Amino acid sequence: MAPGRPQAKGGGAPMKQRRTQQRRDEILALATDVGLTNVDDLAERFGVTASTIRRDLATLSSDGRLARTYGGAISTSHLPEASLLQRRSEALDAKRSIVSWAAGQVERGESIFLDAGSTTALLARELTTRQTPATVTTSSLPVVSQLQSASALTVQCLGGRLRPLSGAFVGPLAEASLDRMSFDRAFISADGVTADRGLCEAELEQTRFKEIVARRTRSLYVLAHAAKLGHAPFDAWARLDLPWTLVTDEAAPESALDEFRAAGISVVVAPAVATA
Structure with missing residues:
Protein backbone atom coordinates (compact mmCIF):
# COMPACT_ATOMS: atom_id res chain seq x y z
CA MET A 1 0.00 0.00 0.00
CA ALA A 2 2.81 2.39 0.89
CA PRO A 3 4.21 2.68 -2.65
CA GLY A 4 0.79 3.81 -3.86
CA ARG A 5 0.45 6.73 -1.47
CA PRO A 6 2.75 9.18 -3.26
CA GLN A 7 0.88 8.46 -6.51
CA ALA A 8 -2.49 9.23 -4.90
CA LYS A 9 -1.12 12.43 -3.41
CA GLY A 10 0.28 13.56 -6.78
CA GLY A 11 -3.00 12.84 -8.50
CA GLY A 12 -4.82 15.04 -6.00
CA ALA A 13 -3.10 18.24 -7.08
CA PRO A 14 -4.70 18.43 -10.56
CA MET A 15 -8.08 17.63 -9.00
CA LYS A 16 -7.66 20.49 -6.53
CA GLN A 17 -6.69 22.84 -9.36
CA ARG A 18 -9.78 21.86 -11.33
CA ARG A 19 -12.01 22.48 -8.31
CA THR A 20 -10.38 25.88 -7.77
CA GLN A 21 -10.85 26.86 -11.40
CA GLN A 22 -14.45 25.65 -11.42
CA ARG A 23 -15.18 27.67 -8.27
CA ARG A 24 -13.63 30.79 -9.78
CA ASP A 25 -15.62 30.35 -12.98
CA GLU A 26 -18.81 30.08 -10.92
CA ILE A 27 -17.88 33.18 -8.89
CA LEU A 28 -17.40 35.12 -12.13
CA ALA A 29 -20.74 33.88 -13.47
CA LEU A 30 -22.50 34.94 -10.25
CA ALA A 31 -20.87 38.38 -10.35
CA THR A 32 -21.93 38.82 -13.98
CA ASP A 33 -25.53 37.80 -13.25
CA VAL A 34 -26.15 39.71 -10.03
CA GLY A 35 -23.42 42.34 -10.16
CA LEU A 36 -22.01 42.34 -6.63
CA THR A 37 -20.52 39.39 -4.75
CA ASN A 38 -19.85 39.17 -1.00
CA VAL A 39 -16.95 37.23 0.54
CA ASP A 40 -18.94 35.70 3.40
CA ASP A 41 -21.84 34.68 1.15
CA LEU A 42 -19.47 33.08 -1.33
CA ALA A 43 -17.57 31.22 1.40
CA GLU A 44 -20.84 29.74 2.69
CA ARG A 45 -22.05 28.88 -0.80
CA PHE A 46 -18.89 26.99 -1.77
CA GLY A 47 -18.08 25.55 1.66
CA VAL A 48 -14.62 27.15 1.87
CA THR A 49 -12.98 29.73 4.11
CA ALA A 50 -13.25 33.47 3.57
CA SER A 51 -9.48 33.63 2.98
CA THR A 52 -9.87 31.12 0.12
CA ILE A 53 -12.54 33.32 -1.46
CA ARG A 54 -10.33 36.39 -1.05
CA ARG A 55 -7.56 34.60 -2.92
CA ASP A 56 -10.04 33.71 -5.67
CA LEU A 57 -11.18 37.32 -5.94
CA ALA A 58 -7.59 38.58 -5.96
CA THR A 59 -6.76 36.25 -8.86
CA LEU A 60 -9.86 37.21 -10.84
CA SER A 61 -9.14 40.88 -10.17
CA SER A 62 -5.51 40.63 -11.34
CA ASP A 63 -6.81 38.97 -14.52
CA GLY A 64 -9.10 41.96 -15.12
CA ARG A 65 -12.25 39.81 -14.84
CA LEU A 66 -13.51 41.32 -11.56
CA ALA A 67 -13.00 44.59 -9.71
CA ARG A 68 -12.50 44.43 -5.92
CA THR A 69 -14.94 46.23 -3.63
CA TYR A 70 -15.17 46.55 0.12
CA GLY A 71 -16.08 43.05 1.33
CA GLY A 72 -16.36 41.49 -2.11
CA ALA A 73 -16.09 42.17 -5.84
CA ILE A 74 -18.11 43.31 -8.84
CA SER A 75 -18.04 42.12 -12.43
CA THR A 76 -16.25 44.57 -14.71
CA SER A 77 -19.29 44.42 -17.02
CA HIS A 78 -21.30 46.18 -14.27
CA LEU A 79 -18.83 48.98 -13.75
CA PRO A 80 -19.74 52.53 -14.78
CA GLU A 81 -17.28 54.44 -16.93
CA ALA A 82 -14.35 55.58 -14.80
CA SER A 83 -13.30 59.22 -14.92
Missing part, protein backbone atom coordinates in the same frame (compact mmCIF):
# COMPACT_ATOMS: atom_id res chain seq x y z
CA LEU A 84 -9.91 60.27 -16.24
CA LEU A 85 -8.90 61.17 -12.69
CA GLN A 86 -9.75 57.64 -11.51
CA ARG A 87 -7.80 56.05 -14.36
CA ARG A 88 -4.74 58.24 -14.04
CA SER A 89 -3.02 56.05 -11.43
CA GLU A 90 -4.04 52.67 -12.89
CA ALA A 91 -1.24 50.47 -14.33
CA LEU A 92 1.10 53.44 -14.17
CA ASP A 93 4.33 51.52 -14.78
CA ALA A 94 2.79 49.78 -17.80
CA LYS A 95 1.62 53.11 -19.23
CA ARG A 96 5.07 54.64 -18.75
CA SER A 97 6.61 51.80 -20.74
CA ILE A 98 4.05 52.22 -23.51
CA VAL A 99 4.44 56.00 -23.82
CA SER A 100 8.24 55.79 -23.74
CA TRP A 101 8.16 53.54 -26.79
CA ALA A 102 5.44 55.59 -28.50
CA ALA A 103 7.24 58.90 -28.05
CA GLY A 104 10.30 57.38 -29.65
CA GLN A 105 8.38 56.82 -32.88
CA VAL A 106 7.67 60.52 -33.45
CA GLU A 107 10.09 62.07 -35.93
CA ARG A 108 11.01 65.67 -36.51
CA GLY A 109 8.41 67.67 -38.44
CA GLU A 110 5.66 65.05 -38.29
CA SER A 111 1.97 65.68 -37.80
CA ILE A 112 0.51 63.45 -35.09
CA PHE A 113 -2.82 62.93 -33.39
CA LEU A 114 -3.21 62.22 -29.67
CA ASP A 115 -6.52 60.75 -28.55
CA ALA A 116 -8.17 61.37 -25.18
CA GLY A 117 -7.16 59.10 -22.31
CA SER A 118 -4.83 58.73 -19.36
CA THR A 119 -2.14 56.99 -21.42
CA THR A 120 -2.18 59.61 -24.18
CA ALA A 121 -1.98 62.35 -21.54
CA LEU A 122 1.20 60.68 -20.27
CA LEU A 123 2.44 60.50 -23.86
CA ALA A 124 1.87 64.24 -24.23
CA ARG A 125 3.99 64.87 -21.15
CA GLU A 126 6.72 62.61 -22.54
CA LEU A 127 6.72 64.55 -25.81
CA THR A 128 7.25 67.83 -23.95
CA THR A 129 10.40 66.43 -22.33
CA ARG A 130 11.82 65.17 -25.64
CA GLN A 131 11.10 68.43 -27.49
CA THR A 132 11.03 66.84 -30.95
CA PRO A 133 9.54 69.50 -33.25
CA ALA A 134 6.13 68.29 -34.44
CA THR A 135 2.52 69.34 -34.91
CA VAL A 136 0.16 67.71 -32.40
CA THR A 137 -3.60 67.63 -32.89
CA THR A 138 -5.86 66.43 -30.09
CA SER A 139 -9.44 66.34 -28.90
CA SER A 140 -8.37 66.17 -25.24
CA LEU A 141 -8.21 69.02 -22.76
CA PRO A 142 -5.74 67.14 -20.46
CA VAL A 143 -3.45 66.61 -23.46
CA VAL A 144 -3.62 70.31 -24.34
CA SER A 145 -2.83 71.14 -20.73
CA GLN A 146 0.31 69.00 -20.90
CA LEU A 147 1.43 70.52 -24.20
CA GLN A 148 0.71 74.20 -23.64
CA SER A 149 4.27 75.03 -22.53
CA ALA A 150 6.07 72.82 -25.09
CA SER A 151 7.90 75.36 -27.28
CA ALA A 152 8.96 72.75 -29.87
CA LEU A 153 5.41 71.61 -30.55
CA THR A 154 2.63 73.24 -32.54
CA VAL A 155 -0.66 72.32 -30.86
CA GLN A 156 -4.11 72.13 -32.48
CA CYS A 157 -7.25 71.30 -30.48
CA LEU A 158 -10.51 70.08 -31.99
CA GLY A 159 -13.83 71.44 -30.73
CA GLY A 160 -17.17 69.74 -30.22
CA ARG A 161 -19.27 68.44 -27.33
CA LEU A 162 -17.23 68.07 -24.15
CA ARG A 163 -17.42 64.72 -22.33
CA PRO A 164 -16.64 65.64 -18.70
CA LEU A 165 -15.59 62.10 -17.71
CA SER A 166 -12.81 61.99 -20.28
CA GLY A 167 -12.17 65.70 -20.84
CA ALA A 168 -12.55 65.06 -24.57
CA PHE A 169 -14.45 66.73 -27.40
CA VAL A 170 -16.64 64.50 -29.57
CA GLY A 171 -19.53 64.88 -31.99
CA PRO A 172 -20.15 66.43 -35.43
CA LEU A 173 -17.95 69.50 -34.90
CA ALA A 174 -14.93 67.40 -33.94
CA GLU A 175 -15.58 64.98 -36.80
CA ALA A 176 -15.93 67.81 -39.34
CA SER A 177 -12.55 69.22 -38.31
CA LEU A 178 -10.90 65.89 -39.10
CA ASP A 179 -12.09 66.12 -42.72
CA ARG A 180 -9.53 68.89 -43.28
CA MET A 181 -6.63 67.01 -41.66
CA SER A 182 -4.29 64.08 -42.11
CA PHE A 183 -1.62 62.67 -39.81
CA ASP A 184 1.68 60.84 -40.05
CA ARG A 185 0.89 58.98 -36.84
CA ALA A 186 -2.14 58.69 -34.56
CA PHE A 187 -2.03 57.33 -31.01
CA ILE A 188 -5.45 56.30 -29.74
CA SER A 189 -6.78 54.74 -26.56
CA ALA A 190 -9.62 52.37 -25.66
CA ASP A 191 -11.51 51.06 -22.64
CA GLY A 192 -10.96 47.57 -24.04
CA VAL A 193 -9.56 45.99 -27.18
CA THR A 194 -10.07 42.60 -28.82
CA ALA A 195 -8.60 41.07 -31.95
CA ASP A 196 -11.96 40.37 -33.58
CA ARG A 197 -14.17 43.31 -32.55
CA GLY A 198 -11.72 46.20 -32.26
CA LEU A 199 -11.94 48.98 -29.67
CA CYS A 200 -14.55 49.07 -26.90
CA GLU A 201 -15.85 52.42 -25.64
CA ALA A 202 -18.64 53.80 -23.49
CA GLU A 203 -20.37 55.80 -26.25
CA LEU A 204 -20.97 55.40 -29.98
CA GLU A 205 -19.73 58.95 -30.60
CA GLN A 206 -16.32 57.91 -29.30
CA THR A 207 -16.14 54.88 -31.59
CA ARG A 208 -17.17 56.86 -34.66
CA PHE A 209 -14.56 59.52 -33.87
CA LYS A 210 -11.77 56.93 -33.53
CA GLU A 211 -12.75 55.29 -36.82
CA ILE A 212 -12.49 58.64 -38.61
CA VAL A 213 -9.07 59.30 -37.05
CA ALA A 214 -7.93 55.86 -38.19
CA ARG A 215 -8.84 56.71 -41.80
CA ARG A 216 -6.91 60.00 -41.67
CA THR A 217 -3.53 58.66 -40.51
CA ARG A 218 -0.61 56.92 -42.18
CA SER A 219 0.36 54.90 -39.07
CA LEU A 220 -2.13 53.98 -36.35
CA TYR A 221 -1.16 52.88 -32.84
CA VAL A 222 -3.59 51.63 -30.18
CA LEU A 223 -2.08 52.15 -26.72
CA ALA A 224 -3.53 49.55 -24.32
CA HIS A 225 -1.96 48.03 -21.23
CA ALA A 226 -2.35 44.30 -20.56
CA ALA A 227 -5.56 44.51 -18.50
CA LYS A 228 -7.42 46.00 -21.48
CA LEU A 229 -6.71 43.11 -23.85
CA GLY A 230 -9.82 41.01 -24.38
CA HIS A 231 -11.71 43.42 -22.11
CA ALA A 232 -15.22 44.51 -23.12
CA PRO A 233 -16.77 46.72 -20.41
CA PHE A 234 -19.24 48.48 -22.73
CA ASP A 235 -21.34 47.85 -25.84
CA ALA A 236 -19.95 50.40 -28.32
CA TRP A 237 -17.22 49.26 -30.72
CA ALA A 238 -14.86 50.84 -33.23
CA ARG A 239 -13.79 48.57 -36.10
CA LEU A 240 -10.34 49.36 -37.44
CA ASP A 241 -9.19 48.49 -40.93
CA LEU A 242 -5.75 46.94 -41.20
CA PRO A 243 -2.98 47.83 -40.81
CA TRP A 244 -2.73 49.03 -37.22
CA THR A 245 -0.39 48.38 -34.32
CA LEU A 246 -1.23 47.33 -30.77
CA VAL A 247 1.24 48.72 -28.24
CA THR A 248 1.05 47.03 -24.85
CA ASP A 249 3.29 46.11 -21.91
CA GLU A 250 5.26 43.08 -20.74
CA ALA A 251 2.42 41.82 -18.52
CA ALA A 252 0.34 40.92 -21.59
CA PRO A 253 -0.02 37.12 -21.86
CA GLU A 254 1.43 35.59 -25.00
CA SER A 255 -1.84 33.78 -25.72
CA ALA A 256 -3.68 37.10 -25.91
CA LEU A 257 -1.02 38.63 -28.15
CA ASP A 258 -1.16 35.63 -30.48
CA GLU A 259 -4.86 36.37 -31.14
CA PHE A 260 -3.97 39.84 -32.42
CA ARG A 261 -1.09 38.54 -34.53
CA ALA A 262 -3.32 35.87 -36.04
CA ALA A 263 -5.77 38.63 -37.06
CA GLY A 264 -3.01 40.44 -38.98
CA ILE A 265 -2.47 43.13 -36.32
CA SER A 266 1.09 44.22 -35.55
CA VAL A 267 2.00 43.86 -31.88
CA VAL A 268 4.62 45.80 -29.94
CA VAL A 269 5.45 44.82 -26.36
CA ALA A 270 7.04 47.93 -24.90
CA PRO A 271 10.02 47.17 -22.65
CA ALA A 272 9.78 48.24 -19.03
CA VAL A 273 11.38 51.56 -18.15
CA ALA A 274 13.26 52.32 -14.98
CA THR A 275 11.38 54.46 -12.47
CA ALA A 276 12.99 56.96 -10.10
